[in-house]
Amino acid sequence: MTVADDPRNIVMLTADSLRADHCGFVDSASSLTPTIDRLAEEGVSYSEAVAPGPRTPSSVPVFFTGEFMTDDPEWSMADWQGRQSRIGRHMEQFTHLSERLQRRGYETATFTTNPWTTRESSFHHGFDDFNEVSADSPDVDSKHLSDSTLFTVADGGLKSLPGDPGGWSSKKEWFSQWTGYFELIEDRIESLSEPFFLWVFVLDSHQPYITPRAYREESAAWEMYYSILRYWYGETNDAELPDRAGELIGQAYRDAVRSVDGFVDALTGAVDAYDPVTVFFSDHGEALGEHGNFGHEQTLYEENLRVPLFVHNAGATGTVDEQLPLRSLPELLCDLADVTPFDPAAHTRQFVVSHTENNATQSVRTSRWKLVDDGETARLFDLQGDPDETTDVSESYPEVAASLADVLASHDATQTEKARVGDAAAEVVSGEADL
Amino acid sequence: MTDLTISDELADRIDARVERTDFESPAEYAEFVLSEVVTRVERDGESDEAAEASREGVQDRLQSLGYLEE
Numbered sequence: 001m002t003v004a005d006d007p008r009n010i011v012m013l014t015a016d017s018l019r020a021d022h023c024g025f026v027d028s029a030s031s032l033t034p035t036i037d038r039l040a041e042e043g044v045s046y047s048e049a050v051a052p053g054p055r056t057p058s059s060v061p062v063f064f065t066g067e068f069m070t071d072d073p074e075w076s077m078a079d080w081q082g083r084q085s086r087i088g089r090h091m092e093q094f095t096h097l098s099e100r101l102q103r104r105g106y107e108t109a110t111f112t113t114n115p116w117t118t119r120e121s122s123f124h125h126g127f128d129d130f131n132e133v134s135a136d137s138p139d140v141d142s143k144h145l146s147d148s149t150l151f152t153v154a155d156g157g158l159k160s161l162p163g164d165p166g167g168w169s170s171k172k173e174w175f176s177q178w179t180g181y182f183e184l185i186e187d188r189i190e191s192l193s194e195p196f197f198l199w200v201f202v203l204d205s206h207q208p209y210i211t212p213r214a215y216r217e218e219s220a221a222w223e224m225y226y227s228i229l230r231y232w233y234g235e236t237n238d239a240e241l242p243d244r245a246g247e248l249i250g251q252a253y254r255d256a257v258r259s260v261d262g263f264v265d266a267l268t269g270a271v272d273a274y275d276p277v278t279v280f281f282s283d284h285g286e287a288l289g290e291h292g293n294f295g296h297e298q299t300l301y302e303e304n305l306r307v308p309l310f311v312h313n314a315g316a317t318g319t320v321d322e323q324l325p326l327r328s329l330p331e332l333l334c335d336l337a338d339v340t341p342f343d344p345a346a347h348t349r350q351f352v353v354s355h356t357e358n359n360a361t362q363s364v365r366t367s368r369w370k371l372v373d374d375g376e377t378a379r380l381f382d383l384q385g386d387p388d389e390t391t392d393v394s395e396s397y398p399e400v401a402a403s404l405a406d407v408l409a410s411h412d413a414t415q416t417e418k419a420r421v422g423d424a425a426a427e428v429v430s431g432e433a434d435l
Numbered sequence: 436m437t438d439l440t441i442s443d444e445l446a447d448r449i450d451a452r453v454e455r456t457d458f459e460s461p462a463e464y465a466e467f468v469l470s471e472v473v474t475r476v477e478r479d480g481e482s483d484e485a486a487e488a489s490r491e492g493v494q495d496r497l498q499s500l501g502y503l504e505e
Contacts, residue, residue: 055502080494080503095474115496125478136492173499207501295501414456421468429475 007195009276015260016206018282020306022257032257035265043312044344046324050352051284054304055296056116058357059283061087063326065094070419077358084121091122097330098126104337106197113176113203133181135172146175176203178263179212186270204259207295209252215259218251227252246289277336281309298356300363300372301389305354314342322348351407364407371404
């Protein structure tokens, strides 16, 4: 193990909705991610990294701050602005991992594509350079959202027409592809002073999986677009997908994963001269028909919570089989920034808690068991004997269920106490402001 | 790490609060409370970019990515 003399540059790459089992270093049956697998092999790979929630709004605010979002009365799931404001209040309340690195002397920059991670939800704190990549970004022209011919032609052509034929303006996000804005990232890298922290959050593996031609190995273009439309129809009409559509969605998703691997290859190539530590992971998984779901519904099954994660070039190698909660990322990144040996297992946990966005359903996971509590019933799954989580075994293993219920109760008590502290702190600060 | 000293009385009160929670020590609780207050104080003096009105386009973006079905 070697220790660097100076703080290391850190690159954090996040792929939205990338399943762990589609990465070969987690599941050797997959051959979609040769670059990711090579980097994981050269560095430290985590075989059981676990997201704090099944969707971006329930995951990224948590791994950015190390804290779960508490409930407050000012939002509901039916109110998107309320959901956004709730995330914003959380991000205002706690210190971000980017701020912690900034305070350690890092120049910090990000390119982020997911609409939950914008200035409106206060993700800009701690970034010297904040770049939202979107159709209506204040930072980046929408032409960089994608370099696909279809997107460019459609965007240019439809912009020149009156009105918005076909609701084009509301669908541009479907085309978010890293190849469209990669040159901007390359330019930014060249101007960063060291040590730097660069976070890139790509949307390519997020539904509806529109993938650059260069990475499409399984889906013909018509199949990719058909699967998108069929998927979207199912989403908006609650209709069950025919098997063939499900297969096509799986193909399109695998091609999207290939594109993410291409992104990791290109990005790590672009930063290679700066010898950074690279941390790669996804914010949550993705269902491809399991438990009757596609995408990332409000469920806490393995396909949604398990994520790939590796740390490359940190002076350590090997595979960590203990659970690593994404919630530990702020501490892990600060470890990497400090000029001390990196201990890959320092932030693993025996118990990992996850929440849905509305906190209505919570789970606690060990390497073998998972208890899922929706407030009315608590189901226990044996992840080794029943990895597909089909059978509730709480009656067969009542002591295990009771022990895990105690862990959740302790977690709930902690969240309640933290909410009290938060309310009190808000009053103290607002009282000061009035003086 | 830097050591801070608090009275035994306050330590006892914190001890009582951390019982049955995930806080592993009074020090961890004190770190949480201080960090929370200091973060809020720091934010209080910053320009409030987050208070910008939500852009209309964000709703379209969330809708297109399947987040608004609830």
